[in-house]
Amino acid sequence: MRSDANIAGPMADPVPGPRSAESELGAVPGPPNGDGVSRETPPPMDDTPIGRAAQLAVEALGRAGEALPRPDQTRVMVVANQKGGVGKTTTTVNLAASLALHGARVLVVDLDPQGNASTALGIDHHAEVPSIYDVLVDSRPLSDVVQPVVDVEGLFCAPATIDLAGAEIELVSLVARESRLDRAIQAYEQPLDYILIDCPPSLGLLTVNALVAGAEVLIPIQCEYYALEGLGQLLRNVDLVRGHLNPKLHVSTILLTMYDGRTRLASQVAEEVRTHFGNEVLRTSIPRSVRISEAPSYGQTVLTYDPGSSGSLSYLEAAREIALRGVGVYYDSSKAHAKGRHHQQDQHSVSEGFSE
Numbered sequence: 405m406r407s408d409a410n411i412a413g414p415m416a417d418p419v420p421g422p423r424s425a426e427s428e429l430g431a432v433p434g435p436p437n438g439d440g441v442s443r444e445t446p447p448p449m450d451d452t453p454i455g456r457a458a459q460l461a462v463e464a465l466g467r468a469g470e471a472l473p474r475p476d477q478t479r480v481m482v483v484a485n486q487k488g489g490v491g492k493t494t495t496t497v498n499l500a501a502s503l504a505l506h507g508a509r510v511l512v513v514d515l516d517p518q519g520n521a522s523t524a525l526g527i528d529h530h531a532e533v534p535s536i537y538d539v540l541v542d543s544r545p546l547s548d549v550v551q552p553v554v555d556v557e558g559l560f561c562a563p564a565t566i567d568l569a570g571a572e573i574e575l576v577s578l579v580a581r582e583s584r585l586d587r588a589i590q591a592y593e594q595p596l597d598y599i600l601i602d603c604p605p606s607l608g609l610l611t612v613n614a615l616v617a618g619a620e621v622l623i624p625i626q627c628e629y630y631a632l633e634g635l636g637q638l639l640r641n642v643d644l645v646r647g648h649l650n651p652k653l654h655v656s657t658i659l660l661t662m663y664d665g666r667t668r669l670a671s672q673v674a675e676e677v678r679t680h681f682g683n684e685v686l687r688t689s690i691p692r693s694v695r696i697s698e699a700p701s702y703g704q705t706v707l708t709y710d711p712g713s714s715g716s717l718s719y720l721e722a723a724r725e726i727a728l729r730g731v732g733v734y735y736d737s738s739k740a741h742a743k744g745r746h747h748q749q750d751q752h753s754v755s756e757g758f759s760e
């Protein structure tokens with residue numbers, strides 16, 4: 405069996421193996437659906453070439469006709485790690501596109517003044533475009549700024565413009581400065597299955613707004629030396645926000661990114677992360693892939709840029725894991741098993757054992 409089949413099934417290896425070729429769209433036979441989750445017919449894709457190509461990628465996973473279970477309520481996931489360059493934006497946009505391709509309605513909130521998520525989704529975000537800055541600072545409704553993403557049905561983006569760079573300071577003097585994003589999301593009436601918030605690489609008021617608005621924190625961890633360094637600070641912030649502002653907040657998901665199975669360092673880091681976090685760590689990791697890093701310069705996610713690539717397939721699989729976990733289905737080393745409807749474990753001491 406070719407190596408890409410490793411990430412195609414629910415009994416997938418924890419980490420996809422190293423790959424020589426990037427694009428291998430082929431008939432990977434899918435495993436029988438043994439996880440007891442109902443299947444629906446997926447919605448029709450946008451009738452565009454890349455939309456169709458991305459749909460082919462979903463089918464390449466051997467699960468044509470599968471739509472993943474949709475959550476009862478909108479899942480608001482905060483993609484955070486105060487380190488830059490660990491794959492927050494890449495993870496946000498590619499997971500969001502994957503979830504949408506699996507049939508969900510998904511909004512990406514770009515909360516980084518650099519606007520990289522907006523760029524990667526091909527969303528116009530020059531200075532005059534209504535943006536998340538207007539929502540946070542001028543209390544403009546979210547519906548005024550949300551734009552549909554071309555080529556991916558069901559995917560939307562609230563863009564960030566350069567204005568957002570000033571928001572960190574402007575927010576300080578505003579009423580309810582920590583909960584302005586939360587209010588905007590609560591007032592947003594369009595039905596959504598997921599909201600993914602791409603945070604800046606800092607723990608300032610923008611990130612705090614995200615942590616107040618979300619219930620779940622998704623931490624991408626780059627498989628590099630120093631991967632866990634500084635994480636204690638983020639986890640303590642999560643503890644603080646949970647204690648004071650948002651009792652439902654918890655770290656639900658850790659995703660290993662830029663995994664290079666050929667290096668011993670990557671597997672050591674992966675091992676260390678799994679020891680620290682256990683069940684929160686997705687079994688699927690994202691391989692280091694040139695196609696993933698190229699896609700944003702074409703205003704695309706890897707899902708439409710190169711649907712059959714290892715990066716695309718791994719994000720599709722990670723999305724599948726996230727969707728199934730949301731309804732209480734977990735992968736064990738050998739089998740998927742149900743573990744309660746919602747995974748809300750006690751995280752009183754989430755930051756324990758971490759130094760700065």
Ligand SMILES: Nc1ncnc2c1ncn2[C@@H]1O[C@H](COP(=O)(O)OP(=O)(O)O)[C@@H](O)[C@H]1O
Nearest residue numbers: 488489490491492493494662691692693696697
């Ligand atoms: N799996 C991957 N393989 C190769 N390059 C990646 C991967 N994930 C991210 N990158 C690249 O690494 C850089 C940092 O990623 P990014 O998502 O922007 O991180 P962050 O948002 O945490 O700052 C970008 O140039 C991106 O294209």
Ligand SMILES: [Mg+2]
Nearest residue numbers: 492493516520
């Ligand atoms: Mg980023």
